[in-house]
Amino acid sequence: MRNTKIKTSKARTAFNIVNYIILTLFAIICLLPMLHVLFASFSDPNWLNTKSGLILWPKGFNLEGYRLVFSNAQLIRGYLNTFLYVGASTVLGLLITVIGAYVLSRRDLLWGNTIMLLISFTMLFSGGIVPSYIVMQKLHLLNTRWAVILPSCVSTFNLILMRTGFSAVPKELEESARLDGAGDLVVIFQVLLPLVKATVATVALYYIIGHWNEWFQASMYLQDRELYPLQLVLREILIINDTTSTAAAATSAANATANMDVYKQLVKYCTIIVSSAPIIIVYPFVMKYFESGVMVGSIKG
Numbered sequence: 001m002r003n004t005k006i007k008t009s010k011a012r013t014a015f016n017i018v019n020y021i022i023l024t025l026f027a028i029i030c031l032l033p034m035l036h037v038l039f040a041s042f043s044d045p046n047w048l049n050t051k052s053g054l055i056l057w058p059k060g061f062n063l064e065g066y067r068l069v070f071s072n073a074q075l076i077r078g079y080l081n082t083f084l085y086v087g088a089s090t091v092l093g094l095l096i097t098v099i100g101a102y103v104l105s106r107r108d109l110l111w112g113n114t115i116m117l118l119i120s121f122t123m124l125f126s127g128g129i130v131p132s133y134i135v136m137q138k139l140h141l142l143n144t145r146w147a148v149i150l151p152s153c154v155s156t157f158n159l160i161l162m163r164t165g166f167s168a169v170p171k172e173l174e175e176s177a178r179l180d181g182a183g184d185l186v187v188i189f190q191v192l193l194p195l196v197k198a199t200v201a202t203v204a205l206y207y208i209i210g211h212w213n214e215w216f217q218a219s220m221y222l223q224d225r226e227l228y229p230l231q232l233v234l235r236e237i238l239i240i241n242d243t244t245s246t247a248a249a250a251t252s253a254a255n256a257t258a259n260m261d262v263y264k265q266l267v268k269y270c271t272i273i274v275s276s277a278p279i280i281i282v283y284p285f286v287m288k289y290f291e292s293g294v295m296v297g298s299i300k301g
Helices: 010-041 045-050 064-070 073-104 112-121 129-138 156-167 171-179 184-212 216-221 230-238 244-253 261-295
Strands: none
Touching: 010 261, 045 261, 064 073, 064 261, 073 112, 073 156, 073 184, 073 230, 073 261, 112 156, 129 216, 156 184, 171 184, 184 261, 216 230, 230 261
């Protein structure tokens, strides 16, 4: 068979060039803030305090900031708490989401449309902060780890996305499994889930990112600093400027007589990198499932 080249018009070529230019500029705009923080975290703290513009390369390669960040016991404790909250909330959320989505995707579910309408209603309206706090108080969950794990372990959007994924699977597969004696749990975990693993990966990614960045509920429900997640500790460092202990450690560790404020800016940048690194590492591994998981059910044929 002879190879044939697809001819493109000048308008099509110009359109592609403009697209590449726009996407390249958009990528640069997204990358510049990340590079600024990354390079600043490796820079000399004295130079960093005098620098006001965008940093495109580190000045005087320096790892002292990261050493000081990891010497902060509160930050390490926040890291461990966040891993616990993210792991427990994601596993529990996926389990409830998968089972709930399976039930809602059944065509013979009694009052299925009404139940789905009530669930979707929660995406637009909620009880509010005060009622939520009262509920947590009545359940005696305040100042416990469950106060962070339970309230946000299930997302309505993820439930609908998972339900759409199950609905896209041909019903003949389930009927065939039923004829072989399979029950609901076998149908869910051995028949349906392998076919919608892209959707499961997408939902898991949404849960991980959402729980990793969560700090507001922890600030409402937790008073014990030993239970604080990483983002709440990070908020104190970045917004409330609670870098006194870390800066003091920096001053003594370096045997310097300079003011503790010298290290505050460096600690902030290093803390941002340390708190963002796990998500940046995890994201590429699930990116291949993301597009197909999000688009499931969007095209009917």
